Amino acid sequence: MIVSDREKKMKEGNVTTASTGWAESEFGIVDFGDKRLSKGLLKIADSFANSPECSINQACEDWHQSKAAYSFFQNESICERRILESHFTKTVERAQGYPTILAIQDTSYISYKNHKKTQGLGVIAARTRAKTKNFQTHGRIMHTTFAVTTEGLPIGLLEQKISSRPILDEELKELKQRSHNIALPIEEKESIRWIESLEKTNHYPELEKNKVVTVCDREADIYDLFEVASTHSFPFVVRARQDRTVNKKSQYFKKSGEKLLALMSRSPCQGEIKINFPARNNKAKRTAILEVRFNHFTMNPPRNNVKHKTRKLPDLKLHAVSVIEKSTLLGEEPMNWMLLTNIDINNFEEAIEKIQWYCLRWRIEIFHKILKSGLKVEECRLGSAERLIRYLTIMSVIAWRIFFYYINRENKSNPSLYFLTG
Template sequence: MTAENVAAQDLVLCVGDTTFLDYGSIVAKKEGYGPIGKGGNGLILHSALAIEPKNGQSLGLLWQKLWNRESKPKPPENETSTQKKQRQAQARKEARNRPFEQKESYKWVEALTTIENLTSKYTRVVHVFDREGDITEVFDKVRQLKHTGVLVRAAHNRSLDQESERLWSKLLAQPISFEQEIELPQTGQRSARKTKLAVRFCQVNLRTPYRFDNRDPLPVYAVYATEIGCPEGETPVEWMLLTTEVVADIQTASLILRWYTYRWRVEEYHKIFKSGCQVERYRLAAEGMKTLVGFLSVIAVELLQLTYLHRTQPSAPAIEILNPLELKILKAKSPKPPKLLTVNWAVEAIARLGGYLEHRSKTPIGIQVLWRGWLKLHDLCEGWQLAKET
């Protein structure tokens, strides 16, 4: 459905990210789950979220992958420290020699190829990845695809086509082209703030590793942004962005920075998925859980669209986020619906279905109350449809 919706777009962004779903407290139904993080047990979810490039609104999911890792065999009893080192070295060697398609990092390339085949050939899709997606296979695959581009935050100080030159030193040698203000959202490592970035950019050629058959350099553009006047106690922002899009002027470099900030949408999506839909609270066998994750994924996208429009365009018509039947049900459940049905009214009406207390006007509408209201609205719509059919 999302692929059909974006078919009318000339350009769409696709932000990708991976999250862990922890079901460590499940004891009786552990088969089908696997190790995650530090001693956890659960599933791994990778999401590719389509984003409208002008305003950053979510358009839906283009692709998802859900899997579990295999548990490692227990070490032999009475293993000596020397034997342990030998066993671990052998395991690392086997991991390095595995085909790329069998590694978890293949998800980045798999997203590129799957979405290329899924979307219209008239729609250009630019994938936006954080540092985990900075692998040579991504850039190599993009040069084989016809209507796919990529924007990745660099994790490695790569060697360029000139042997003595590295990525960071190349960009630091460039003059500052412009300054740009951006809004940084709150995370576990920093508080929300507005900041100013000094921006440099130029074209670079990434050296291709020997493991590739095609050793031609990978031509990309680098946009390097560093924070000016970082507040005391905060870590300064430093983004080295690599893109296959042509960055020939200040306007395009500024656009690349804005596109990268949209990557936070997929983090918001995963947050809604966990805190709103509460996907980690269910206690199902793995196969049933994987089915439920697919169902909840769609609802989480709808909630992301709802909360974003409520934050950015509260006066927009409610029909932008609800269908006619949903509006009809909400009007019937509201004591005094206004003549102009706005996004703000719709969100408050859905929240009331979820138990939001209006007299607590200073209490913000939380994602959990929206989740409960959204489910109730869907139940009411389904009941109306069933009554109509009978």
């Protein structure tokens, strides 16, 4: 009698043998126009959730189910967007009852550099080596908006787009290589993904009574994003990447205004907080004492923004929160954050709230770690990019599910942030 890998795992107690019904709850409304495909999705989702670290063959009960799974991913009538929208609907339902939801955006690069026979992947990175010109890494670019409560509970995805970089002709490539990529409008840049996700996550009718705050790292420090958010009253918290000139009387007066860092450095310290850093990258865990400052300022549109040719760009009234470490151990780089937001900050408690929200941005990095290191999605070989997108879509929901139950079990709902003075 031949015993499958899955049966061995069941006997060892590593796999849940019975369906919990979660797949029916999460994907039950998906309609592919064929009931067999809808049932196939539920069976695949249950199998993968029960053996998340396994390959497709190992996760399936037998060869017949494996064959059905491969056929599912190969089926061109399977639209991954329908799968996502079913999950988005459940995420919005879980958001009810929470007055504020953090919509955390981030980009992850799924590398299939060793899968040379996989078709349609696209380039996600390129560099020049001494012996090899134009060395390229192939894979997919995954941009996700992850919904988290202000207590840190991950409740699901609100948006996701899996894409790749198009092959550029020489003229367009030259434009993209110009200083700061200013020769192209934002709609023709990769950074448009931040704005598209911002707009999509703020147009759920069911979340009209919720405060949906977009939270992003430094890559989203873009005037165009802030303009869209401020125009439509979409709240955001974004970590600053550049020390731009602010409070200018006019975009044409070069000598007016001041640097944002200078403005914040002369702002009075409003209090101190203590934050615990976990051990990582061969560095021991440590506790840091941080000074908190906040102020308001006017962000002026960049003079070289190509949109000046067609319309007048507005000045934006924003707030900044500065978090600077007072002293560090020898060899340690001091923590220094600058957070930008269009939400009013009038006191120390409101500034701390924005810091806490940004601390929760690491939730999406944990989600990506589960997806890539835990579920090992980069090891999957399905032969084409389109099949991999369908696979990554299902595995993204499973990665959220694992994270959700882990947080519930461990009750780790808050970042290690404590007040010292105020």
